[in-house]
Amino acid sequence: MSLQEKLDTFKADFEAGKPPYNVPYSVIEVMHRATAELIASGAAAKVLKAGDKASVFTLNDPDGSPVSSTDLLAKGPLVVSFYRGVWCPYCNMELQALEAALPSFRELGANLIAISPQTAVNSRKSVRQNSLDFPILSDTHNDVAASFGLRFDLPDYLVELYRNLKNDLTAFNGDESWTLPMPGRFVIGRDGVILYAEVNPDYTRRPEPEDMLPVLRKAAGAGT
DSSP: OOHHHHHHHHHHHHHTTOTTTOOOHHHHHHHHHHHHHHHHTTGGGGSOOTTSBOOOOEEEOTTSOEEEHHHHHTTSOEEEEEOOOTTOHHHHHHHHHHHHHHHHHHHTTOEEEEEESSOHHHHHHHHHHTTOSSOEEEOGGGHHHHHTTOEEEOOHHHHHHHHHTTOOHHHHHTOSSOEEEOOEEEEEOTTSBEEEEEEOSSTTOOOOGGGGHHHHHHHHHHTO
């Protein structure tokens, strides 16, 4: 089953209120409204694209050690996945799919990192729960996400819903801003130029990890 098929199956069960979710449809309506408004805002059109120079960054891994994009790119192409956090089931399924594809990335000389606004404690939880063999870096305030064009402010009505659902992003992220990144996937060449970019303001839609393999094969062949 593809990643998107798994996401679609989960979404259908969640929105149908099947156990253990039992979510009232009024909650689903609010989520649909927020997604539709983010799509209509055109925010996704402002995200860095293939051919753009990627932002340079240094972020801490779950153990507090700094990880530099410059250092990683010195070793080969870099796959970067921006995701919302450990609390998001769609993100966890994506992390698991990326983990399954990790050997293919490494065979082509590429490294993989995930970036989230969540605290180190929650990143360690993500790594543990999803059995990951790649690091999750903490992007405080979504600053790096913003440099890629991914950060957005949650509307007040969605903040209220999240609080009612006990999904307090200020606690997950250690940040009072109530911002999130649109889920984004990038392949960056050794020269810092973006070779592949996919972003979707609908967080229930994610590209397949295998979609990046042609770009990575080309990068490996070109030695970039």
